[in-house]
Amino acid sequence: MQGFILNLRRHREEDLIVTVITSQALMTLYRFYGARHSPIALGHKVDFVAERTPFQMGQMRHVAHLGWGWLADLSRVRVWQQFVQLLFQHLKGAQILDSFYYELLEKAAEKLPVQNPKRVLLESYITLLEYEGRLHSDLDCLVCETPIKEEQVALARAFVPAHSACLYAEGFDRDQIVRLFETKESLLMDDEQIERLWRVVGEGF
Ligand SMILES: [Zn+2]
Known part of the structure; x- marks a missing residue:
């Protein structure tokens, strides 16, 4: 086998x-x-x-x-x-x-x-989260549980979204994250963004 x-x-x-x-x-x-x-x-x-x-x-x-x-x-x-x-x-x-x-x-x-290996595996990870029913496409904040309407969205471990202010973390472009979650593709993101998202992947599945 x-x-x-x-x-x-x-x-x-x-x-x-x-x-x-x-x-x-x-x-x-x-x-x-x-x-x-x-x-x-x-x-x-x-x-x-x-x-x-x-x-x-x-x-x-x-x-x-x-x-x-x-x-x-x-x-x-x-x-x-x-x-x-x-x-x-x-x-x-x-x-x-x-x-x-x-x-x-x-x-x-x-x-x-x-392709950039981190880009490939980031997309794989988002696919895994969706498969396991753990992808938070609704973009409600992990901390205060209200919708995130800001232009930036912060991401905790396993890509759980939060307000930057609630998580005390630098955010990502909200539209790009929405698109990533919907398509499982990171085409619009540059390598610097991918590097930052990869650090979130590295926090653990
Ligand atoms: Zn919040």
Whole structure:
């Protein structure tokens, strides 16, 4: 089967506990160290076999990397790995998953070589919020619970809107945020805006 490596944890010096997301599940598997094994890296897409064992945890075997060209581009990989780790923190504990999350990663990975990676993954994140019913398109303030009518809207963790004055935070252009929430596209935003929005993503899913 195929999946993305969402988390890696070392065990007994050389072995690894690997969390991998497939189109149907979040699997935690044991990977024994072996000199002939190809190294596994966070965020990589792999083909593998999950072998049942008498123990609780299955074993990850016959791993083959399904690489993309951009994996050699460290600046892109760092942003990708940051996103993948945020997703892991969000999903950990789940076992059976809707294919939405796997497909979200697939689509983003395809766009990554040609676009600003933070832009791609910001749009992915907004798509995730909408899918989970957590996208606050109504623009009511988190703090005082009244509608935000100002030209600027501040965003708390998970893009929950608030008045700049209520959140004590610098705002974003209201029209652009409305458009981002509606279309899940950030076309009208410049890279500086994307950088600021990415910091909100980094606060956690
Ligand atoms: Zn307010």
